[in-house]
Structures are given as C-alpha cells and as structure tokens.
Amino acid sequence: MSAAAGDITARSTGRDPYRLGRGDGGHGVATGHGEGGPASPFVTVAYGFWIFLLSDIVMFSAFFAAYAVLVNATAGGPTGRELFDLTTVATQTGVLLTSTFTAGLAMLAAHRRAMLACQLWLLVTGVLGAAFLLLEIQEFVTMIGEGVGPTRSAFLSAFFALVGCHGTHVGLGLLWLGTMMAQLWVKGFRADIIRRLHCFSLFWHALDIIWVAIFSLVYLLGASS
Amino acid sequence: MSNNDTFEDEPPNHRDLAPGEELIAEHEPAGGLWGYVLGFGLAILLTAASFVAAQTDLIYQPAVISALVVLAIAQMGVHLVFFLHITTGPDNTNNVLALAFGVLIVALVVLGSIWIMANLNENLGHMSLHDAEMLP
Numbered sequence: 001m002s003a004a005a006g007d008i009t010a011r012s013t014g015r016d017p018y019r020l021g022r023g024d025g026g027h028g029v030a031t032g033h034g035e036g037g038p039a040s041p042f043v044t045v046a047y048g049f050w051i052f053l054l055s056d057i058v059m060f061s062a063f064f065a066a067y068a069v070l071v072n073a074t075a076g077g078p079t080g081r082e083l084f085d086l087t088t089v090a091t092q093t094g095v096l097l098t099s100t101f102t103a104g105l106a107m108l109a110a111h112r113r114a115m116l117a118c119q120l121w122l123l124v125t126g127v128l129g130a131a132f133l134l135l136e137i138q139e140f141v142t143m144i145g146e147g148v149g150p151t152r153s154a155f156l157s158a159f160f161a162l163v164g165c166h167g168t169h170v171g172l173g174l175l176w177l178g179t180m181m182a183q184l185w186v187k188g189f190r191a192d193i194i195r196r197l198h199c200f201s202l203f204w205h206a207l208d209i210i211w212v213a214i215f216s217l218v219y220l221l222g223a224s225s
Numbered sequence: 226m227s228n229n230d231t232f233e234d235e236p237p238n239h240r241d242l243a244p245g246e247e248l249i250a251e252h253e254p255a256g257g258l259w260g261y262v263l264g265f266g267l268a269i270l271l272t273a274a275s276f277v278a279a280q281t282d283l284i285y286q287p288a289v290i291s292a293l294v295v296l297a298i299a300q301m302g303v304h305l306v307f308f309l310h311i312t313t314g315p316d317n318t319n320n321v322l323a324l325a326f327g328v329l330i331v332a333l334v335v336l337g338s339i340w341i342m343a344n345l346n347e348n349l350g351h352m353s354l355h356d357a358e359m360l361p
Contacts, residue, residue, distance in 0.1 A: 039241060046243030050320060054327035061331040065338035090276060097268055104261040104308055202245045205308040209301050215272075216297035220279035224289050 042195055049199040053206045056169075060210050063165055067158040067218065075153035080222025083148060085139070089219045092135050093211070096170075099128035100208040107201045113189050119181060125204065126177045129170055136167045159218065166214055169207055176200055244320045247310040264307020271300040 039047075071080070106121035140160070143149065150160035180193075180200050187193050247260070278284055278292040305311045311320055 042246075043241060043243040046245060047319060047323075050244035051323055054323055057327055058330045058334065061334045065335045068335065068339050069342040086276065086280070093272055097265070097272065100304075100308060101261060101265040104264075105258075108258060108261070198243070198245060202309065205245070205304060208308075209304045212272075212297055212300045212304070216275050216293045216300075220275055221290060221293055224279040224293075225286075 041191070042198070045195045046198055046202065049202055053202060057206065057210065060162075060165065060213075063158070063162040064213065064217070067162045070154040070158040071222070073154035075155075077153040077156065078148055079155070080159075080218070081225070083143065084219050084223045086219065086223055088135055088139060089215055092132050093215050095128050095132045095135070096208055096211050099125045099132070100205055102128065103201050103204045107198070110189065110194060110197055115184070115188070119185065122177060122181050122184075126174060126181070129174050129177065129204075133167060133170050133174065136163070136170075140164070140167075162218065163214060166207070166210055169210075173200075173203055173207060176203070241319060242310075242314075242316040244311070245309050260307050260310075264303055267303045267307070268300055271296050271303065275300075 038044075102121045102124045106118050106125060109117035109121055140163075148156060150157045177200060180197055183193055184197065247257070275293055275296045278289060278296065284292055305324070311317060311324060313321065
C-alpha cells in the first residue's frame, strides 16, 4: 500500500496530476479493482448506461411479474391460446434478432471508422426495427378491433402493458437511431458521437434480450398451455 | 469534449472495459465479426428450439414451461456474451457485478410475486365473492 503511494508520488513529479494513473498508471494490467485512476469518459458513460439498462430490465420484471400473476384472470374472455398467432410472433422474432445482429455489424464498422458501412447497417437496423413495430401495431389494432382490448380482462391489461411497453421502447429506440444516423453523418466519428452510438447499440441489444423473455414466456407459453 | 478520449486513447489492456466494448484481438476465437455471426447462429438455433418445444407433442405438456424457461435463459446468455461482450475477465468485473445485482432484483420481483400470489390464491381459493366481501 505504502509502496504504491510512494510509487505514485515519485512518478507524478513533472506530470499532469489529472492524468495520474491513466495509461501506464495501471501497471500494465486491467485490474478491475478501481486501481489506475479515473476511467476514461467512454468507460464511465457506457457503465452509467449499463446501470440504466439494468434498472430498465428491473422495471420490465415488474410487468412480467404482473403478467405471470394475472395470466389466468381472463374473466371469461379469450385466453392466450386463442389469441396468439405464432406465425406473426416468429416473423417479429426473426426481424428483431436480425436487427440486433446488424446493429452489431454497424458497431464493427464504426470501430473501423467506415462511415458508409456504418450508416448502411444502421439503416438496415432501423428498417427491421420499424417492420417489427409495424407487425406489433397491426396485432394490437386487430385485437382491439375484435373487442379484446386491454379493458377486456386483467390478463389482457397485463399483456398490453408488457408488450406495449417493449414496443414503446422499440419506437423510442428508432427515434434515437435516426438521431444518431444524422449526428454521425454531420459530425463524423467524434468521441462523443461514438459514445452515444455505443450506448445505442447497448440499448438495442438489451431490447432484444427483453423480447426473448416476451416471446418465450408470453407468446409460446400462452399458445402451448 | 476533446477528440482523444475514445476507446483508442490508451492501451486497452491498461484499464477496465466498458459494457459492450470488445477488443478485437487475435487470441479471441469468437471476437469481431465471427463473434456476432456465431452469436446470431446460436440465437437462431435456440429460438427455433423454443418454437418447436412449444408446438411439438414430444414433450410432456407440464414440462414445456421448464423447457421454454431454460431455452430463454440460454438465449439471454448468448446475447450477453456475443452481443454485449460480457466476459468473466478481470477487466469486466464491474459490469458483471452490476449485472448480477440486476438479476438478483429481477429474480426477487418475479419469483416473489408469483410465490406470494399463488399462496394467496391457495388460501382464498375456496371462498366465494360473497365471503370475500365479508372479510374485515
């Protein structure tokens, strides 16, 4: 401990004190123990966004818990078995999974600083995300048109709240994606733009993780039981 | 912000990694493009397995829920490893600990709710609506 402190004071002479521990201050290894001084903005921003994503997932878990508790409270109305169309769900799943893959390809292109490839993959991601959202809106409109809206039973209230909350996230993600494409186009691969782009890709991957839970535990389980 | 604080401003093995950050290194068998392709393939396989498990008659009906839960957790793991690049390495300790805490809260909320509400249903199950209104 004292040796390390002595080490720092000895080496800090003639150096910018705010750069202490950056670079070689970590003694050449990633420690994971908070040694090596303050992390770079890229790490802190992404870590803060990671905390947000986890809290978002905790919020979704409350919707999942409500759905699991109310799944049999159909009030004499239709059950999931009668309502869910697995062909549409399979299409939605494929579309969203592919969009998360193309978002990853966009991040690889950003790493190479390849503007055209990055914009192209972001555009593909956005088109697939919009297709997903369209299918979901279509499903909701059809259901409400048949009189099985969120007011029909507690089961349907919980279903619309959970799936609608995910759909809202996808919609907001699409707005963010469009903003990022415009910012990237105008401002280029600047440090702050790259940070935002990275946060967007984290967000998009997290949305697909939540969709995995929804299609397995809501649609497939509802249609099979 | 200045232009030199992106992920390239310092040697990456000198610091902790951000969530979702991946270092494309030669010794990583599933790094870079191949990591995404491999993760995409595994996710497709697990998704297909879920759809088959839900619709086939080969699985004992009450066990379908277990199959679906296991397949869903497996696919979430694939997403975390191949798309979000969460590893067990020392440069990922902070990310993994935050994730572990999130998983703990999710498990408490979901399992706790199901447990308590199932208990209430069990204990109040034989009661008619009229009886329920008579409760203090």
